[in-house]
Amino acid sequence: MESFTLTVKRTFKTSRDSYIITFNEKIDFVPTQFIMIETPSVVRKPFGLGNWFADLAIGVQVIGKGTQYIVEQKILSAHGPLGRGFVPPSGKGAMISTLACLAMAFDLHQRCGCDVFIGALEEPQIEVPFKTVLGDQQFVELLKSLKGYDWFYVVGSDQMEKVCFELLHDKAPVYLSFNEYMACGLGACRGCAIQTKEGLKHVCVDGPVFRGDLIWN
Ligand SMILES: Cc1cc2nc3c(=O)[nH]c(=O)nc-3n(C[C@H](O)[C@H](O)[C@H](O)COP(=O)(O)OP(=O)(O)OC[C@H]3O[C@@H](n4cnc5c(N)ncnc54)[C@H](O)[C@@H]3O)c2cc1C
Ligand code: FES
Incomplete structure (x- = not known):
C-alpha cells in the first residue's frame, strides 16, 4: 500500500450534505477501489475512488467530524488504492x-x-x-x-x-x-x-x- 499526499483542485457541493473533491494528482486504480484518508481522529476513513471528467475525484457525504474535516482541507494524506475493485461482467x-x-x-x-x-x-x-x-x-x-x-x-x-x-x-x-x-x-x-x-x-x-x-x- 502506498502513502501519498493529495492536493485539492476543487471542492463543490452536489447536495445539502454531499461534495465532490477533485485532485491535481492522478492515481492508477480499478473501479470501486478506495483510499483511506487521514483525519485528526486515530481512525482513517475509507472513500471510493472515482473521476470527475478529467480529474481524480472522491465523493464525500458529511456525516461526522472526519468527513467535515476532509471537505475543509486543501491537502490530504491518504493510503491506497485498497480493495479488489470490481470487474464488470460482460453485457449491459x-x-x-x-x-x-x-x-x-x-x-x-x-x-x-x-x-x-x-x-x-x-x-x-x-x-x-x-x-x-x-x-x-x-x-x-x-x-x-x-x-x-x-x-x-x-x-x-x-x-x-x-x-x-x-x-x-x-x-x-x-x-x-x-x-x-x-x-x-x-x-x-x-x-x-x-x-x-x-x-x-x-x-x-x-x-x-x-x-x-x-x-x-
Ligand atoms: C469501502 C468504503 C468506501 C466508502 N466510500 C465512501 C465514499 O465514496 N463517499 C462517502 O461519503 N462515504 C464513503 N464511505 C463511508 C465513509 O467512510 C464514512 O461515512 C466516514 O468514515 C464517516 O466518518 P466521520 O468521521 O465523518 O463520521 P463518524 O463520526 O465516524 O460517524 C458518524 C455517524 O455515521 C455512522 N457511520 C460512520 N461510518 C459508517 C459506515 N461505514 N457505515 C455506516 N454508518 C457509519 C456512525 O455510526 C455515526 O452514527 C465508504 C465506506 C467504505 C467502507
Ligand atoms: S478494515 Fe481492518 S481488516 Fe478490514
Missing part, C-alpha cells in the same frame, strides 16, 4: 448510486459505458450527467422499471442497497458495495468481517463489492 450493466458516490459512478460509466441512475432525496445542487430520481417513491418506481440489463451494481446506504437487491435480484445479478466500519483497510484488524455463504470475508481485502446473493437470500 446499470449502476445505481447516491449523489455521494457520483465520482465513482462517473468513473465506471467512462470505463465500461454502463448506464447510471442516481437516487437523491432532494434536487441536486449541480447538473448531474445521469438520470436522477428524487425521493423514495420515484426511486422504487425506477427500480421496478429497469429491464434488459445483464448486471446491476449498487453503491449507497445499507438500506438503499437492501431495497435494490430485493427489487432487482430476480432480473439480473446484483453487486453491492459494502459499508462496514474500517480501521486498517488491509485485512489486519478483522474489524470489517462479514458472514457470507462462502464463509467469513473481509470487506477491505475481499471486497468492498460482493454479489448480493452471496450475502442475502
Whole structure:
C-alpha cells in the first residue's frame, strides 16, 4: 500500500450534505477501489475512488467530524488504492448510486459505458450527467422499471442497497458495495468481517463489492 499526499483542485457541493473533491494528482486504480484518508481522529476513513471528467475525484457525504474535516482541507494524506475493485461482467450493466458516490459512478460509466441512475432525496445542487430520481417513491418506481440489463451494481446506504437487491435480484445479478466500519483497510484488524455463504470475508481485502446473493437470500 502506498502513502501519498493529495492536493485539492476543487471542492463543490452536489447536495445539502454531499461534495465532490477533485485532485491535481492522478492515481492508477480499478473501479470501486478506495483510499483511506487521514483525519485528526486515530481512525482513517475509507472513500471510493472515482473521476470527475478529467480529474481524480472522491465523493464525500458529511456525516461526522472526519468527513467535515476532509471537505475543509486543501491537502490530504491518504493510503491506497485498497480493495479488489470490481470487474464488470460482460453485457449491459446499470449502476445505481447516491449523489455521494457520483465520482465513482462517473468513473465506471467512462470505463465500461454502463448506464447510471442516481437516487437523491432532494434536487441536486449541480447538473448531474445521469438520470436522477428524487425521493423514495420515484426511486422504487425506477427500480421496478429497469429491464434488459445483464448486471446491476449498487453503491449507497445499507438500506438503499437492501431495497435494490430485493427489487432487482430476480432480473439480473446484483453487486453491492459494502459499508462496514474500517480501521486498517488491509485485512489486519478483522474489524470489517462479514458472514457470507462462502464463509467469513473481509470487506477491505475481499471486497468492498460482493454479489448480493452471496450475502442475502
Ligand atoms: C469501502 C468504503 C468506501 C466508502 N466510500 C465512501 C465514499 O465514496 N463517499 C462517502 O461519503 N462515504 C464513503 N464511505 C463511508 C465513509 O467512510 C464514512 O461515512 C466516514 O468514515 C464517516 O466518518 P466521520 O468521521 O465523518 O463520521 P463518524 O463520526 O465516524 O460517524 C458518524 C455517524 O455515521 C455512522 N457511520 C460512520 N461510518 C459508517 C459506515 N461505514 N457505515 C455506516 N454508518 C457509519 C456512525 O455510526 C455515526 O452514527 C465508504 C465506506 C467504505 C467502507
Ligand atoms: S478494515 Fe481492518 S481488516 Fe478490514
